[in-house]
Amino acid sequence: MQELIKLYELIAELSPVAIVVTRGTGPLYYNRAYLNLLGYEQEEKVVFNEAFTHVHPEDRVMVAEYNRRRLRGEEAPNNYEIRMVKKNGEVIDVEVSATRIIYQGEPAALSYLRDITLRKKMARDLAESAEKYRSVVENALEAVFIVQDGQIKFANRATSKLSGWSYEELTSRPFVDFIHPSDREFVHSNYLKRIMGEDVPPNYEFRIQGPEGEVKWVELMVVRIEWEGKPATLNFLRDITEHKELEARMLRAGRIEAVGVLAGGIAHDFNNILMGIMGHASLMLLEVEKSHPHYERLKAIENQVQAAAELTKQLLSYARAGRYNVEISDVNEALRQMVKLFWRAKKGVRINQHYDPNLWPVEIDKEQMGEVFRQIFLNSYQAMPGGGVVTVRTENVELKEQLSRTYRRPAGKYVHITLGDNGQGMSQEIRDRLFEPYFTTREMGRGVGLGMAAAYGIVKGHGGFIEVESEEGVGTTFHIYLPASGRMEKIASDYASPEATAEERKTILVVEDEKLVADVTMAMLKHLGYEVLTAASGKEALQIYGETRPDLVILDMIMPEMPGEEVFKRIRRLNPEARIILASGYSLEESAREILDEPMVEFLHKPYQLQELAQKLEALLRE
Numbered sequence: 001m002q003e004l005i006k007l008y009e010l011i012a013e014l015s016p017v018a019i020v021v022t023r024g025t026g027p028l029y030y031n032r033a034y035l036n037l038l039g040y041e042q043e044e045k046v047v048f049n050e051a052f053t054h055v056h057p058e059d060r061v062m063v064a065e066y067n068r069r070r071l072r073g074e075e076a077p078n079n080y081e082i083r084m085v086k087k088n089g090e091v092i093d094v095e096v097s098a099t100r101i102i103y104q105g106e107p108a109a110l111s112y113l114r115d116i117t118l119r120k121k122m123a124r125d126l127a128e129s130a131e132k133y134r135s136v137v138e139n140a141l142e143a144v145f146i147v148q149d150g151q152i153k154f155a156n157r158a159t160s161k162l163s164g165w166s167y168e169e170l171t172s173r174p175f176v177d178f179i180h181p182s183d184r185e186f187v188h189s190n191y192l193k194r195i196m197g198e199d200v201p202p203n204y205e206f207r208i209q210g211p212e213g214e215v216k217w218v219e220l221m222v223v224r225i226e227w228e229g230k231p232a233t234l235n236f237l238r239d240i241t242e243h244k245e246l247e248a249r250m251l252r253a254g255r256i257e258a259v260g261v262l263a264g265g266i267a268h269d270f271n272n273i274l275m276g277i278m279g280h281a282s283l284m285l286l287e288v289e290k291s292h293p294h295y296e297r298l299k300a301i302e303n304q305v306q307a308a309a310e311l312t313k314q315l316l317s318y319a320r321a322g323r324y325n326v327e328i329s330d331v332n333e334a335l336r337q338m339v340k341l342f343w344r345a346k347k348g349v350r351i352n353q354h355y356d357p358n359l360w361p362v363e364i365d366k367e368q369m370g371e372v373f374r375q376i377f378l379n380s381y382q383a384m385p386g387g388g389v390v391t392v393r394t395e396n397v398e399l400k401e402q403l404s405r406t407y408r409r410p411a412g413k414y415v416h417i418t419l420g421d422n423g424q425g426m427s428q429e430i431r432d433r434l435f436e437p438y439f440t441t442r443e444m445g446r447g448v449g450l451g452m453a454a455a456y457g458i459v460k461g462h463g464g465f466i467e468v469e470s471e472e473g474v475g476t477t478f479h480i481y482l483p484a485s486g487r488m489e490k491i492a493s494d495y496a497s498p499e500a501t502a503e504e505r506k507t508i509l510v511v512e513d514e515k516l517v518a519d520v521t522m523a524m525l526k527h528l529g530y531e532v533l534t535a536a537s538g539k540e541a542l543q544i545y546g547e548t549r550p551d552l553v554i555l556d557m558i559m560p561e562m563p564g565e566e567v568f569k570r571i572r573r574l575n576p577e578a579r580i581i582l583a584s585g586y587s588l589e590e591s592a593r594e595i596l597d598e599p600m601v602e603f604l605h606k607p608y609q610l611q612e613l614a615q616k617l618e619a620l621l622r623e
């Protein structure tokens with residue numbers, strides 16, 4: 001919910017339309033566009049102490065009355081025009097769209113303001129003398145055209161440029177022919193109502209279609225006029241395609257983000273269940289001879305648990321919780337290796353490789369990032385059944401502030417990886433859902449649809465982002481951006497490795513809030529010959545550790561009340577040389593991952609087998 005609120009705040013702040021909230025006093029809120037409308041600079045500190053300060057004196061009483069009626073819930077116009085006075089004294093015409101809202105618990109008026117000075121002037125002047133201002137309109141940057149009797153009677157050059165149709169084509173056919181089929185009825189209905197004098201919104205959005213079928217989103221601002229003695233509409237058209245694509249991208253990212261949180265939580269809980277099954281199966285296999293009729297069934301259970309663990313690993317990757325072995329790496333080398341492995345036997349495919357020799361290093365989990373490349377190459381291979389061309393490119397880029405806001409990533413240095421093909425391409429529908437978990441275009445039984453979702457999560461988990469461009473019949477290109485590393489050399493782990501003595505019976509403290517996991521871990525440890533203490537919370541763990549000083553602690557990182565990271569720090573305050581194994585169904589967060597750089601620390605990813613547990617214990621307890 002907090003991320004959604006931030007998104008709404010960002011959209012309002014960056015909106016080109018002036019927005020203001022008032023209760024008849026100074027504005028309670030206004031955006032940047034409001035200051036721009038009144039002629040203030042972005043960095044100016046502006047204080048509006050009086051109500052409707054910048055409303056023209058002759059319109060102030062009317063605006064105050066509308067505002068009073070609106071706040072009391074009485075009928076008041078939602079759309080009207082006023083004059084406002086800019087900072088430099090200039091008077092402008094403004095179109096107001098107002099509505100009643102509840103702001104900070106009390107009624108308030110939310111208003112959208114648009115400068116229509118030019119539009120009003122042009123409407124008046126065109127009605128008086130179309131020829132007089134034809135050159136002005138003709139050279140305007142905004143598309144301007146007049147519709148009468150369902151046809152375009154006049155259009156400026158910008159209209160042709162925006163639509164892709166020539167003046168002759170525009171004026172020889174009904175204007176609805178240039179509108180996207182899905183939006184024609186809506187636009188035509190509004191046009192007829194306006195001509196008949198009915199109340200119709202003065203601006204709205206729809207799609208237009210060019211000569212080659214290309215689609216653009218536009219915003220229409222329209223007024224009813226008299227043209228050569230007959231009703232007509234004066235129209236101002238603006239291309240908002242880029243804005244709509246940005247809006248859709250942000251909504252998709254938000255949807256994927258929410259699904260990722262859910263997937264991560266499910267995978268974490270499921271790993272705890274798998275831990276119980278895996279542990280008990282491992283213990284039973286140690287007590288059963290290979291000739292026993294149940295041995296093979298137990299092995300099958302163990303294998304199935306491993307398969308389930310791989311599935312949860314993909315879910316955790318999608319939830320950006322699947323990085324385990326992060327190190328400073330050269331993306332060029334990682335790509336070369338993957339190209340060599342994946343495309344070696346693929347006949348009919350040509351590989352174009354362009355690697356930046358001065359590419360910045362990145363901090364990645366090589367295995368996980370290799371899976372990202374493999375999934376994208378697999379997508380390309382399936383899109384080129386008859387062969388084709390694959391392009392691999394790397395380069396250094398500086399991510400600017402505007403782009404960083406779009407993807408909620410900090411501005412700075414990034415490594416840009418481009419992986420493209422000239423295969424079949426994707427439809428808009430497939431492209432929009434490509435990174436959703438369990439969405440797949442493969443036949444039933446040929447995959448569960450987590451590959452691209454996991455790739456999305458892995459890249460996002462590395463602090464980067466991924467986007468896709470595709471067109472049916474042309475091909476597909478994936479763009480991956482990974483943050484460049486600020487460190488230039490690998491960080492080596494420095495474990496203390498004392499020799500273990502067979503005579504001593506070591507004591508292990510298991511800190512785990514899930515009883516199922518705690519019980520099976522205790523059973524595994526006892527089988528390995530260790531004394532075992534258990535604690536179900538961080539508070540209990542600290543108390544037991546202070547009283548008994550066990551030889552080693554197995555610490556769950558995800559616990560209520562006191563997280564594992566805090567428990568770790570407090571244990572280290574009690575004993576700076578404490579040996580600790582961190583255990584989690586997730587990988588470690590950025591802050592907790594630094595713990596692994598300290599001596600006498602290991603990490604176990606749930607679910608783990610008895611052999612894995614034994615190896616980690618041996619590595620830390622050797623004296």
